[in-house]
C-alpha cells in the first residue's frame with residue numbers, strides 16, 4: 001500500500017473526504033463524552049513551522065496527544081531547514097523517527113518535495129497555495145448546521161488565496177455551489193478552478209459582493225494580506241475594501257445564514273466586529289473543529305498507509 005499524504009484537499013476522494021468528516025463528528029462526540037480514543041498510541045507527529053500559527057500548532061499537538069501519540073515542534077528558524085538543509089534530506093531523516101509529518105511553509109513545492117521524499121504521511125498545515133486542514137474543519141462546521149450541503153449557496157468574499165483554493169477543491173469533491181466575490185487580479189488560480197469544475201463543483205467567480213451574498217447560506221472571508229504578503233498591505237486594503245463582510249452584506253443572505261472565518265481576523269478590515277461577534281457567527285465552533293477534523297485525518301492517513 002503506498003503511503004498517503006494530505007498535500008491538498010484533492011488528495012482525498014469524495015468517499016474518503018466524507019469518511020474523514022463522519023469520523024471527525026464521531027471523535028468530537030466521544031471527546032465530549034469523556035471517552036478516550038488512543039488509536040495512534042505510541043505514534044509521533046513532527047510539526048515543521050516556517051510561518052506563525054496558533055490554531056494549527058495547538059490543535060495538531062493536542063489532537064495527537066488525545067489519540068495517544070505525541071508531537072515534536074520544529075520552527076524552521078531553530079532547525080537545519082533554516083540553515084539550508086535540503087527538504088528531501090529532512091524528509092528522509094524525519095521519516096526514520098516519526099509516523100507523520102506536518103508542515104506549514106511558503107511554497108507549495110516545498111510540501112510536495114517533503115511528501116515525495118518522506119516515507120510517512122505528510123500533511124499540509126498551510127502553504128501559499130492551499131490550506132486543506134482548515135477546510136476539513138470548515139466542512140465539519142457546515143455539516144453540523146446543515147444536511148443538504150450540495151443545495152447550499154456558499155459565498156466567499158476576498159482573496160482567491162490558499163483558503164479559497166482549498167474550498168474550491170472541496171466544492172469539486174462534494175459537488176458544492178461556491179460563489180467567490182474577488183477583485184480583478186486576485187482571482188483563484190485558473191487550473192485549480194477548472195479541475196474542481198471538472199470534478200463536479202459549481203464554482204462561480206464575480207467581483208460583485210452583493211450578488212455573492214444574495215440568498216447565501218454560508219458567508220466566509222479571510223485576511224486580505226496573507227502571511228508573506230505584508231509588503232502589499234496598503235494596496236490590498238484599498239482593493240479589498242468593498243468586499244468587507246459586514247451587516248449590510250449579511251442582510252442580503254438567507255435569514256438563517258451563518259458566517260465562517262478561519263481566523264486570525266482583522267476586525268474592521270475583512271470582517272466587522274459586529275458580524276464576527278454576532279449571533280450568526282460560527283467562527284469559534286469552526287476553530288474548535290480543527291482539533292476534531294485533524295484527529296480524524298491523522299487516523300485516516302496512518303491507517304490508509306499501513307493497511
Ligand code: CP
Nearest residue numbers: 053054055056262263
Ligand atoms: N486558521 C489557522 O490556520 O490559524 P493559525 O494560523 O493560528 O494556525
Ligand code: NVA
Nearest residue numbers: 161222226227262263
Ligand atoms: N490566508 C491566510 C490564512 C491564515 C490562517 C494566510 O495564509 O496567512
